[in-house]
Amino acid sequence: MQVTETLNEGLKRGYAITVTAAELDAKVNEKLVEAQPEIEMKGFRKGKVPMALLKKQFGQRMIGEAMQETIDGAMNEHFEKTGDRPAMQPDVKMTNEDWKEGDDVAVDMSYEALPEIPEVDLSGVTLEKLVVKAEDEAVTEALENLAENAQEFEARDEAAASEDGDQVVIDFLGKVDGEAFEGGAADDYPLVLGSNSFIPGFEEQLVGVKAGDEKDVSVTFPEEYQAEHLAGKEAVFSCTIKEVKAPKAAEINDEMAKKFGAEDLEALKGQIRERLESEYAGAARAVMKRATLDKLDELVTFDLPPSLVEAEAKQISHQLWHEDHPEVEGHDHGEIETTEDHTTLAERRVRLGLLLAELGQKAEVEVTDAEMTQAIMAQARQYPGQERQFFEFIQQNAQMQQQLRAPLFEDKVIDHLFDQATVAEKEVSKEELQKAVEALEEE
Structure with a gap:
């Protein structure tokens, strides 16, 4: 095998690799000897097929494998010898495209080598580490946010109308084309207005209602609604408003702390x-x-x-x-x-x-x-x-x-x-x- 340098410019490298016909033939024979003990053929016992017959039968099939393994071996040997590390997968191409059995194999290999990395001494470098202490104001702000998330609801006066953010407790029955549908009814359902947990347009129509009111809410199911039989359909929900509750932030005390596992x-x-x-x-x-x-x-x-x-x-x-x-x-x-x-x-x-x-x-x-x-x-x-x-x-x-x-x-x-x-x-x-x-x- 012969390896000749064709390019050495900056980090770019190029080599012409020649694998002789004799080397390739030796590799094929090596692979046949390795496979011989497991090969069976009519007229011969397992492992006793003559090498000449094996080569005639399987030689052509093994030439491609032998060629690839030989070239890979040449590349690995080159990198071990030179210490080069390719930045990306080397570009390898066969140059004698009219190759036939018995010819040498000529291959061009090109790549960009990774550079030599210089030593780095950071002993003289000073870095600044910013340190921030959690001030009481920040802790208080976080507590207030937790209190909002842990909010509860308390009943408004009976005559008070619901507002966005309120919780309304409702019974409802939904119908499409006058027929009730599965999953379209509930009793004592606590719905927070503005939570967008119901069909678009539903919650907005309940702003301004009072406890004891009855209201029909008309909506259209989205075209991409998960229940295909309802997708795009118009529906009317008959709602009974049982209670209107206003949001109330939780008190910041030991009880609230326990809700968060403290x-x-x-x-x-x-x-x-x-x-x-x-x-x-x-x-x-x-x-x-x-x-x-x-x-x-x-x-x-x-x-x-x-x-x-x-x-x-x-x-x-x-x-x-x-x-x-x-x-x-x-x-x-x-x-x-x-x-x-x-x-x-x-x-x-x-x-x-x-x-x-x-x-x-x-x-x-x-x-x-x-x-x-x-x-x-x-x-x-x-x-x-x-x-x-x-x-x-x-x-x-x-x-x-x-x-x-x-x-x-x-x-x-x-x-x-x-x-x-x-x-x-x-x-x-x-x-x-x-x-x-x-x-x-x-x-």
């Missing part, structure tokens, strides 16, 4: 304070992570594989285009222009991606099975009732596993970099942290 109000305040400071810490980490990536971008420079930059720039332009055209759900649109800004951003992403991968490998950063399981379960919760199916889908899909693993790996590498740098804490207000986070979104 022992008492002080314990609930402690939980809220802890949750708020955890949220602040997460936002502060995002700010410090961006600062770290900016430092890396300044400290390190190296050549980038053009194919990776081009692919990333196309992905960026495609994503941004869809954000600007949310009405287009498919991908059957025309070609999207990649701008200089897209390419600049792509270069940064590729550079930092390669650098973090290298740093993580050198630091022996690994994502554990337990961490992957936790990440999969967190994603599965977004599909209530289908968690098991989602879990099995991820287990059988290597690409999806990599999509979940990549951000976990990156975060662990970032934590490793935090440990290497000098981190100075700075206490700031919630508003200052919010401004820092908004600045990230604007970039």
Whole structure:
């Protein structure tokens, strides 16, 4: 086998690989010897078919496999010898298209090599970690929000008319073309006006009713209604208003705290304070992570594989285009222009991606099975009732596993970099942290 370099320009590499006819024939014979013990043929015992007959019978079929394995072996040997790591799958093509049995096999292989990543020293870098304490005002605001969510309803005066947001207790009977239908009736049903829990147009017609009123509500079922026999049909609901209740926020006390699983109000305040400071810490980490990536971008420079930059720039332009055209759900649109800004951003992403991968490998950063399981379960919760199916889908899909693993790996590498740098804490207000986070979104 002969490997000749044909291109060495920047990160671009090209090689001409020649596999001799003798090497290919030897590979075919090797595969036949390996298969011989299991082959049966009329007139011969199992495993006793002569090699010449095997070659005549199966040789042609095995040439393609032998050719592929020989070329793959040559490529692997080349990468082990040179230490090159291709940025993307190498482009391999046979050059003697008129090849026939007995000829040498000539193949061209081209690829872009991943660059040598320089060492990074963060020991002299100082990072600022923003720290926000949960103030009493923030805890009180959170408590008030919880009280609204835990609201109760108390009866209005008998003569009081219902308002949007009130709860009306009703008996109702629905009919289509004068006939009652299944599921169209209920007694003592508590309906919150404005909750949009009933057919569109139903709740609005009950604004202004009083206890003891009887009212016919006319609505039209949506065309896409789940019950096909009712879809698009007009219906009349005869309603009896039994009670009108006004919303009342829950009192902020120990009883309310117990509704949210806390022992008492002080314990609930402690939980809220802890949750708020955890949220602040997460936002502060995002700010410090961006600062770290900016430092890396300044400290390190190296050549980038053009194919990776081009692919990333196309992905960026495609994503941004869809954000600007949310009405287009498919991908059957025309070609999207990649701008200089897209390419600049792509270069940064590729550079930092390669650098973090290298740093993580050198630091022996690994994502554990337990961490992957936790990440999969967190994603599965977004599909209530289908968690098991989602879990099995991820287990059988290597690409999806990599999509979940990549951000976990990156975060662990970032934590490793935090440990290497000098981190100075700075206490700031919630508003200052919010401004820092908004600045990230604007970039």
